[in-house]
Amino acid sequence: MYLVTRSFLQKDFDRQLVALKSKNSETVLPLRLQAYERMALFLERISPNNMLIRLADPTMNAAVFQQRLLQEIRDEFHHNHSQQIYMSDEAWLMVRNAMNATIALVQVASEKMGPEHNAVDLSSAIFNEQLEQKEDQIGIALSFIKNEIRQSF
Numbered sequence: 001m002y003l004v005t006r007s008f009l010q011k012d013f014d015r016q017l018v019a020l021k022s023k024n025s026e027t028v029l030p031l032r033l034q035a036y037e038r039m040a041l042f043l044e045r046i047s048p049n050n051m052l053i054r055l056a057d058p059t060m061n062a063a064v065f066q067q068r069l070l071q072e073i074r075d076e077f078h079h080n081h082s083q084q085i086y087m088s089d090e091a092w093l094m095v096r097n098a099m100n101a102t103i104a105l106v107q108v109a110s111e112k113m114g115p116e117h118n119a120v121d122l123s124s125a126i127f128n129e130q131l132e133q134k135e136d137q138i139g140i141a142l143s144f145i146k147n148e149i150r151q152s153f
Helices: 004-045 048-055 062-086 089-111 118-133 136-150
Strands: none
Touching: 004 048, 004 062, 004 089, 004 136, 048 062, 048 089, 048 118, 062 089, 062 118, 089 118, 089 136
């Protein structure tokens, strides 16, 4: 009698556990998808190609434009910072590396600018620096995110 009751209770417990996991999956999966979507959007927004076109102001000098670019990157990052809880550690590391590489790209290009240079000159320098780099960190991070989310399906 004990074994029958134990077996029945174990099966009931297993069934409830499966139902709970299924319900949890229905809640968490959309949040994870949204997090990956927001990180992909973040990476697209901070890519030099998009960011320079969106923020370019020819009347601004290079130093002010550099600060504006860096502030934009940091603001975008802080706006999406909480999404890391829904991502794998590897994906989050790739996003952070891409952000840091973009910040470094802006800083390296702006070191070549003097007070007489404007935002257009800095934009050109950033594009040239980007062309000289061996790896596109934003592209690598985007590919990683896309591949990781595809594995969920």
